[in-house]
Each structure stands twice: as C-alpha cells, then as structure tokens.
Amino acid sequence: MGIEHLDDACRAWLERLVDGSEAESDEELARIIAEHIAECPTCAASEAALSALIDRYRRTDQPSLPEHLERRLLACLTGSDPS
Amino acid sequence: MVKPWEIDLTVYEDEQALLEGLRRREPVACTCLLKRFGPRMYQLAIRLMGDPDEAEGVLQEALIQACRRIEDFEGRSGLGTWLHRIVTNTALMRLRRRKPVTVDLHEQLQKRAAVPPALVDATTEPSAEVMGAELRAMIDRALADLPDTLRTAFVLREIEGLSTREAAAELGISESALKVRVHRARLALRAALAPYLDDAGADGKEAT
Numbered sequence: 001m002g003i004e005h006l007d008d009a010c011r012a013w014l015e016r017l018v019d020g021s022e023a024e025s026d027e028e029l030a031r032i033i034a035e036h037i038a039e040c041p042t043c044a045a046s047e048a049a050l051s052a053l054i055d056r057y058r059r060t061d062q063p064s065l066p067e068h069l070e071r072r073l074l075a076c077l078t079g080s081d082p083s
Numbered sequence: 084m085v086k087p088w089e090i091d092l093t094v095y096e097d098e099q100a101l102l103e104g105l106r107r108r109e110p111v112a113c114t115c116l117l118k119r120f121g122p123r124m125y126q127l128a129i130r131l132m133g134d135p136d137e138a139e140g141v142l143q144e145a146l147i148q149a150c151r152r153i154e155d156f157e158g159r160s161g162l163g164t165w166l167h168r169i170v171t172n173t174a175l176m177r178l179r180r181r182k183p184v185t186v187d188l189h190e191q192l193q194k195r196a197a198v199p200p201a202l203v204d205a206t207t208e209p210s211a212e213v214m215g216a217e218l219r220a221m222i223d224r225a226l227a228d229l230p231d232t233l234r235t236a237f238v239l240r241e242i243e244g245l246s247t248r249e250a251a252a253e254l255g256i257s258e259s260a261l262k263v264r265v266h267r268a269r270l271a272l273r274a275a276l277a278p279y280l281d282d283a284g285a286d287g288k289e290a291t
Contacts, residue, residue: 025259026257026259026260026262026263027257027259029259029263030259030262030263030266033262033263033266034262034266037266046273046277046280047269047273049280050269050272050273050276050280053218053222053276053279053280054222054241054242054272056218057218057219057222057242058242058244060215060219061126063122063123063125063126064122065117065121065122065125069125069139069142070117070121072139072143073117073121073142073143073146074113074114074117076143076146076147077110077113077114077116077117077146077147077150078110078111078113078114079110
C-alpha cells in the first residue's frame with residue numbers, strides 16, 4: 001500500500017475538503033468525509049491500516065525523561081543543586 | 084546528602100499519600116511526582132508541540148504550575164488526569180502564541196510522495212525491536228510535521244484517547260470541527276506513512 005492509494009478520486013475529494021467549498025459547516029464536512037471513507041474501498045483500507053499502525057504505536061509506548069531534563073526539573077521543583 | 088533523583092520512590096504508599104506530601108510542600112513529594120508522571124507528560128508535550136525542546140519548557144511550566152496549584156486539585160479525577168490537563172493547556176497556550184504558519188496540505192502530500200521509503204527494506208526481516216524504533220521515529224516525524232491545529236486534534240483524540248467531546252473542549256472548538264481536523268490529520272498521515280501501512284495492518288501488529 002503506498003501513496004498511489006490516494007487515487008484521483010480521493011485527491012479530488014481532498015481538494016474539496018481543503019478548500020472547504022463543498023460544505024457549509026463543519027458538521028456537514030465531517031459527514032461528507034465519513035461518507036467518503038465508508039464508500040471508498042481504497043480509503044477504507046488505508047484508514048484501517050493507519051488505525052492499526054497508530055494502535056501499535058500506542059501499545060509500544062515507552063516514555064522516558066532525558067537525564068538532563070530530569071535533573072533540571074528536579075532542581076527547579078525541589079530547589080536542589082542539579083550538579 | 085542524598086540527591087533528589089536518588090530518593091526512594093516508595094516513600095509514599097499511594098496517590099493520596101503523595102498528594103498530602105505535595106500539599107505539605109515536601110521536596111520528596113515533588114520528586115516522586117516527577118518520577119511517576121514526568122516521562123508520560125513529557126511525551127504528551129512532545130506530541131502536542133511537535134518539538135522536544137519546546138516540550139521541555141512546557142513540562143517545566145506545567146509542573147511548576149501543578150505544584151503551586153496543588154490546593155486546587157479536588158480529587159474528582161486522578162492526579163495523572165489532572166496533570167494531563169495542565170500539560171495540555173500549557174502546550175495549547177504556547178501553540179496559540181506561535182506565529183501562525185500557513186501550510187499547504189497539497190504541497191505536503193506531494194512532497195511526501197516524492198520521498199522514497201528508505202527506512203524499510205522489504206527484502207530483509209529486521210527484528211521487531213528495530214522495526215519498532217524505525218516506525219516510531221517515522222510516526223513521531225509525521226506527527227511533528229502536521230500543522231499545529233491538526234496535530235493537537237489527532238494527538239488528543241487518537242493517541243491520548245480523549246473522547247470527541249473532551250478533545251473538542253480542550254481545544255475550544257465544536258465536536259464537528261474536531262472531527263474534521265482529525266480526518267484531515269489522518270489523511271495527511273496516510274500519505275506520510277503510506278510505505279509503512281501494510282506492515283502495520285499485518286504481521287507487524289505483534290511487534291514490540
């Protein structure tokens with residue numbers, strides 16, 4: 001799956017989406033987009049793959065603080081010497 | 084003398100004890116707060132700001148604010164949720180002060196299309212860990228490259244898991260506007276991450 005999946009029809013839809021000329025309100029725009037995704041097999045597949053990727057990104061989260069930042073913040077919060 | 088970063092983090096048995104320590108302005112409590120929530124809040128700040136350096140400033144400001152305003156914490160949510168809100172608000176305030184940048188989404192998509200998928204070699208099977216790091220870096224970059232309005236909407240709704248109502252309230256926009264921003268962010272991310280989407284939907288799911 002690649003950039004080619006954003007085919008001509010979807011690109012045209014994107015143009016309408018970006019210039020906002022097709023919808024009178026955000027509510028209508030959200031509906032147009034949702035309908036397009038539901039009806040377009042290309043977009044549906046791409047959306048599902050993106051959801052899977054983001055889900056994996058979330059599940060493999062391992063946040064950490066850089067040491068220099070931790071020391072600086074500790075010094076700031078506790079009034080201690082960071083050296 | 085024991086440095087703050089060397090203290091025993093089990094000094095507070097639970098969140099309530101930590102909270103009481105914070106209210107008594109105990110330096111050890113501040114240290115525990117940072118150790119316990121700092122990494123997660125830093126990551127949130129990076130994602131919202133799209134820039135690690137700016138995220139450092141956000142985290143510092145948010146933590147100082149949290150410690151000063153600890154009396155305001157009413158305990159209706161967890162301490163982590165309260166901190167999450169402070170970090171988010173601090174980040175959004177900073178983003179609003181940024182000089183607005185006009186981003187041409189079409190141009191962005193075309194630029195992405197011209198970039199070869201250099202980080203993935205389909206002829207080899209790199210370890211799950213390496214693949215995870217590569218993918219993570221690509222996603223971090225793709226998120227950072229989104230316009231602020233789209234990135235904040237996507238991060239709050241799709242990564243942080245806020246409901247549409249909660250994310251819209253944080254951003255001060257309607258739920259419909261939030262949905263539109265998330266859709267637009269997803270479209271840009273589909274283009275930016277296109278070379279990686281197959282792996283994400285298939286065997287890459289179990290990678291750590």
